[in-house]
Amino acid sequence: MTKGSIVAGFIAPHPPHLVYAENPPQNEPRSEGGWEPLRWAYERARASLEALKPDVLLVHSPHWQTLVGHHFLGVPKLSGRSVDPIFPNLFRYNFDLDVDVELAEACCAEARAMGLESKMMRNPGFRVDYGTITTLHMIRPQWDIPVVGISANNSPYYLTLDEGVDEMIKLGEATRRAIEASGKRAVLLCSNTFSHWHFHEEPALPEDMTKEHPQSYAGYKWDMRIIELLRRGEVEEVMRLFPQWVEEAFAEVKSGAFPWMLSAMGFPKTPAELHGYGTVIGTGNAVMEWNLEAAGA
Numbered sequence: 001m002t003k004g005s006i007v008a009g010f011i012a013p014h015p016p017h018l019v020y021a022e023n024p025p026q027n028e029p030r031s032e033g034g035w036e037p038l039r040w041a042y043e044r045a046r047a048s049l050e051a052l053k054p055d056v057l058l059v060h061s062p063h064w065q066t067l068v069g070h071h072f073l074g075v076p077k078l079s080g081r082s083v084d085p086i087f088p089n090l091f092r093y094n095f096d097l098d099v100d101v102e103l104a105e106a107c108c109a110e111a112r113a114m115g116l117e118s119k120m121m122r123n124p125g126f127r128v129d130y131g132t133i134t135t136l137h138m139i140r141p142q143w144d145i146p147v148v149g150i151s152a153n154n155s156p157y158y159l160t161l162d163e164g165v166d167e168m169i170k171l172g173e174a175t176r177r178a179i180e181a182s183g184k185r186a187v188l189l190c191s192n193t194f195s196h197w198h199f200h201e202e203p204a205l206p207e208d209m210t211k212e213h214p215q216s217y218a219g220y221k222w223d224m225r226i227i228e229l230l231r232r233g234e235v236e237e238v239m240r241l242f243p244q245w246v247e248e249a250f251a252e253v254k255s256g257a258f259p260w261m262l263s264a265m266g267f268p269k270t271p272a273e274l275h276g277y278g279t280v281i282g283t284g285n286a287v288m289e290w291n292l293e294a295a296g297a
């Protein structure tokens with residue numbers, strides 16, 4: 001069997017507003033549109049993903065919170081309705097997805113071998129969180145590629161940040177080992193907003209873009225600083241700044257997907273491509289890609 005590989009990694013944030021704005025048949029609420037630049041960023045990412053022809057998509061979501069250990073979706077087919085508890089007016093989505101249970105089990109076993117508390121999620125009626133669903137819908141609305149869903153055990157919130165990040169770095173290494181042994185072409189998805197300062201009231205028409213702008217100028221400046229560093233391939237500097245970034249921008253990357261993905265990719269020094277940036281209720285969202293296959297070639 002040929003060695004599997006991570007062909008690309010995407011920063012793929014999950015504001016449910018983006019799904020709402022697209023009016024897909026799976027989502028019940030209807031919209032007039034909105035957040036177009038971010039949705040066009042996802043269109044560029046989709047074209048890139050299409051060309052990569054991956055066998056599997058792996059997503060780490062801050063909104064599947066498992067306080068004890070790292071959990072992996074472990075049921076071959078999952079369907080049901082996913083509702084965003086904060087924005088049930090925007091996101092009531094009927095999902096139907098295929099899980100690559102074999103690879104999920106391999107990731108879980110590798111994580112356990114590295115000393116991480118890890119577990120397979122075997123509940124057939126499990127309601128998949130809106131972060132996982134939104135990221136997967138936005139990057140691949142056809143839902144025709146099996147997925148590995150990974151929980152955020154949120155260790156950076158209740159351990160020290162360093163200890164939590166260390167867990168995510170190990171989880172990334174475990175993920176890479178499992179992918180390499182699988183022989184598959186994998187794409188990683190880091191389901192994270194950058195600056196997470198947000199408005200506390202929604203406009204009467206949520207998609208009224210005259211009300212959309214960064215909530216915090218400090219948060220916006222952090223977004224630009226991080227994007228620029230990533231575009232230059234300076235991931236080491238980004239990881240050095242990580243604690244300050246998380247603190248000052250209230251960045252959602254704290255939940256672990258960002259260090260998980262970078263670690264799995266071996267902290268690549270190749271420049272990341274920015275597909276686009278936009279705010280959603282004031283939070284900063286960047287769609288970015290590391291095409292490792294192209295970089296290797």
Ligand SMILES: [Fe+2]
Nearest residue numbers: 014062131252
């Ligand atoms: Fe979120």
